[in-house]
Amino acid sequence: xxxxxxxxxxxxxxAAEDPARFLSATAWQGVLTRSASDAGSGQYTDxxxxxxxxxxxxxxxxxxxxxIPLDGTSQSGPSRIYLTEADATPFSSLDESKSEDCTxxxxxxxxxxxxxxxxxxxxxxxxxxxxxxxxxxYTIDFDLSIGYQMIYNGTPSPLPDVAFWFWxxxxxxxxxxxxxxxxxSGMTISGAATNSLTDAALHGCVSIAxxxxxxxxxxxxxxxxxxxxxxxxxxxxxxxKDADDGTDYDYWLPAGNLRRPEEPGNSLKFIGxxxxxxxxxxxxxxxSMKCELLNVSQxxxxxxxxxxxGGANRDFKLLQQANSPPKTATFWLVxxxxxxxxxxxxxxxxxxxxxxxxxxxxxxxxxxxxxxG
Numbered sequence: 001x002x003x004x005x006x007x008x009x010x011x012x013x014x015a016a017e018d019p020a021r022f023l024s025a026t027a028w029q030g031v032l033t034r035s036a037s038d039a040g041s042g043q044y045t046d047x048x049x050x051x052x053x054x055x056x057x058x059x060x061x062x063x064x065x066x067x068i069p070l071d072g073t074s075q076s077g078p079s080r081i082y083l084t085e086a087d088a089t090p091f092s093s094l095d096e097s098k099s100e101d102c103t104x105x106x107x108x109x110x111x112x113x114x115x116x117x118x119x120x121x122x123x124x125x126x127x128x129x130x131x132x133x134x135x136x137x138y139t140i141d142f143d144l145s146i147g148y149q150m151i152y153n154g155t156p157s158p159l160p161d162v163a164f165w166f167w168x169x170x171x172x173x174x175x176x177x178x179x180x181x182x183x184x185s186g187m188t189i190s191g192a193a194t195n196s197l198t199d200a201a202l203h204g205c206v207s208i209a210x211x212x213x214x215x216x217x218x219x220x221x222x223x224x225x226x227x228x229x230x231x232x233x234x235x236x237x238x239x240x241k242d243a244d245d246g247t248d249y250d251y252w253l254p255a256g257n258l259r260r261p262e263e264p265g266n267s268l269k270f271i272g273x274x275x276x277x278x279x280x281x282x283x284x285x286x287x288s289m290k291c292e293l294l295n296v297s298q299x300x301x302x303x304x305x306x307x308x309x310g311g312a313n314r315d316f317k318l319l320q321q322a323n324s325p326p327k328t329a330t331f332w333l334v335x336x337x338x339x340x341x342x343x344x345x346x347x348x349x350x351x352x353x354x355x356x357x358x359x360x361x362x363x364x365x366x367x368x369x370x371x372x373g
Contacts (some may be wrong), residue, residue: 019133019182020078020345024284024371025229027069028082028129028189032142034062034092034165036206038197038219044212050109052102056213058197058206060163060221062092062146066127068227078134088144088165089123096209111153115207118149121160129189129227131182138189140225141177142166148207166223167203169195178223190226197221234282236369237275243267243353254315254361264317264355272367273349282348286369289350293318293338294364314338315361316354 038058045051064086071083097114125144132138144165150157168178178193200206200221201214210217240249244266255265272289274282297315317337332340332352342350354365 018287019136020287021187022131022133022138022182022229023078023080024231025080025082025131025187026232027067027230028227029067029230030065030190030225030227032062032064032066032127033224034060034064034088034221035223036060036197036200036219036221038217040213040216040218042213042216044216046102046212048104050102050104050107052100052212054098054100054213056096056098056210058096058210058217058219060092060094060146060206062088062165064088064091064144066227067230068127068129071128079130079132081128081130083126083128086125086127086144087123088125089117089119089147092146093117094146094148094163094207096207098210098213100212113153113209114151115148115161115209116151118147118160120149121147123147123162125165133182136182137179138182139177139179141175142223143176150207150209161207162204163206164204166193166221167195167200167205168193169199187229188226189228190224192222192224194220194222232282232284233277234274234284234371235277236367237273237279238367239271239273240365241269243269254356254359256315256356256358256361261357264357265359266356268354268356269351270354270365270367271349271351272369274347274369274371284348284371285345286347286350286371287345288342288370289347290339290341290368290370291318291332291352291354292366292368293354294366296338296363297358297361299358299360313357315358316356316363318352318354 036058039056041055043051043053066084066086068082068084071081075081094115094117099112102109123145127144128141130139142165145162147160147162150161164176166176168174173179180191183189197206197217197219198214205221241247242252249268252268257263257265274284274286276282293316298313299315314337318334318340331343333343334340340352
């Protein structure tokens, strides 16, 4: 009686050469932050000829938790688009002030303007992300705004206004988005982007309260992101049966080839399938699958130690038999008599052949699926 043990492993694939691992993500969760600060003084001449000595302060901060799911469920190919709605104002602070003393001959003028966070009106926005495994990049689009209210000489303005989350000053690629290379390993997408407050202000990222000081600001607007994926749970299910007639493994007995001992006797067929925990087919794919024979018996001969001069070869083998009759639909690259692997990605299942060379053969078979994520 032969005991053939099936040992199943499902292994995350974090190989740097395999950006396709990101395609398994059904959503991304994490934190977006935004910060800016500046303070200073200076002098400028306004359009009426007044010479103004001004002083300003600026402080912005935001911390927004997001979950960004797939934008639709029918996406395929080498890229994925994720999209979520978000309102950044409730998770932000914004405070700006500027005071100035201006003179024109004997004329004098004093003003004090400011801006403060305002949640009195909705500021709906979106965060989207494009993952392109062909290009090896991801792009995050920060279509977010922060509501504020202007205060002129102590009087709040009845009109609402918004400051944008970020402006990426990247030449031809400038805009509300940031593009970065996918990480070489792991599945965490994180990074930071910086723009000068002078340029960010010119693109609507601060209030107009400090407009006359924009060109003199020395600080930066900095954003960060740290996102981890949500993936489908996946399990590896393996079926083993007689390769010739498809009968269940429970009724299979090992056999050598009495007439041609160097050729296999009977064979087993194994089928590895990726499934969800409920047993239904998985929507995830494997980048590769590997079959290994472990603890293979090596009894001399093939039948009660017959023939006497029979060598002590392995009683089970993974040879090119896997690609010969009885054929399987999976092409395997055979590394050795006890190890072979698939060479085509995007698998949801793989089948192979284990050939027997002895009536007393025993071994363990281990199937490993390398899955995205």
